[in-house]
Amino acid sequence: MAGQFRSYVWDPLLILSQIVLMQTVYYGSLGLWLALVDALVRSSPSLDQMFDAEILGFSTPPGRLSMMSFVLNALTCALGLLYFIRRGKQCLDFTVTVHFFHLLGCWLYSSRFPSALTWWLVQAVCIALMAVIGEYLCMRTELKEIPLSSAPKSNV
């Protein structure tokens, strides 16, 4: 990305790096949230909590814990969007990309396409939360005043 004001030139290497980075942030913070939640309720962590679509649900305690972790993860990934994407209009794009790759991951992990309605609802809520909060944070940053000079204003 060129350093000029409002310059934006299509840069495939940058976009690929951002996709990989967001995926890393997603799974990194999801792992941390799951570890934290599991530590609180003293249950052993498992990859099933991340990738098993059937485990999510309101009926079982592990399902509820996983749901909570996913929702909290959406909040932390919004911060990732703020720091690594920094452009409001690209937040939805990268959010959907991250969750698309997560869908592929769940598919590969279980060898079965996720069909549980709860899983899809949780993903939709997370996408909405992550995109909206990320876009809000990015726009708030983008709308900051641009300092034109470091000298203080003269009182004329």
Place this chain on the structure above:
Amino acid sequence: MYTLLSGLYKYMFQKDEYCILILGLDNAGKTTFLEQSKTRFNKNYKGMSLSKITTTVGLNIGTVDVGKARLMFWDLGGQEELQSLWDKYYAECHGVIYVIDSTDEERLSESKEAFEKVVSSEALDGVPILVLANKQDVETCLSIPDIKTAFSDCTCKIGRRDCLTQACSALTGKGVREGIEWMVKCVVRNVHRPPRQRDIT
């Protein structure tokens, strides 16, 4: 991912853009030539009636897709007062089309003088020039050899750039396609004037 893929699509399918100036005296038929070009090369283009074309003040802009190239025509006004603006466009153009009124024998020397100024400009060095002897549909028009004789003084100034003299009639469309296809070949081949680089966003 959408940004990545849409940028990739644009990167693979965007056409090179070339700017072509259309110069010549007033009433030579430059704007009619532009309208005829747009009608010929753009399938869905419904142009204005050729009989309603009036004097150009300023410039007309037209875009035409020919094969892998996209031509942006800048049709500049040809009146005496407007000719002083021509050189403002030389630095950015990739080709020049000079239109001559074949039926106007009295002003042929005036046209030659204007052409001499165009050809002598340093900013147009190496730029291909297509000379169109327009209004060839009129019975009493000058033929190509006659016009070449009248313009023979300018031959040494053309130098090493591509140049073609083409008989055409902008009204009937005769010679328009051949001229433009020759111009596309020349501007694509010309390495000294690379096409405009439009940034992909």
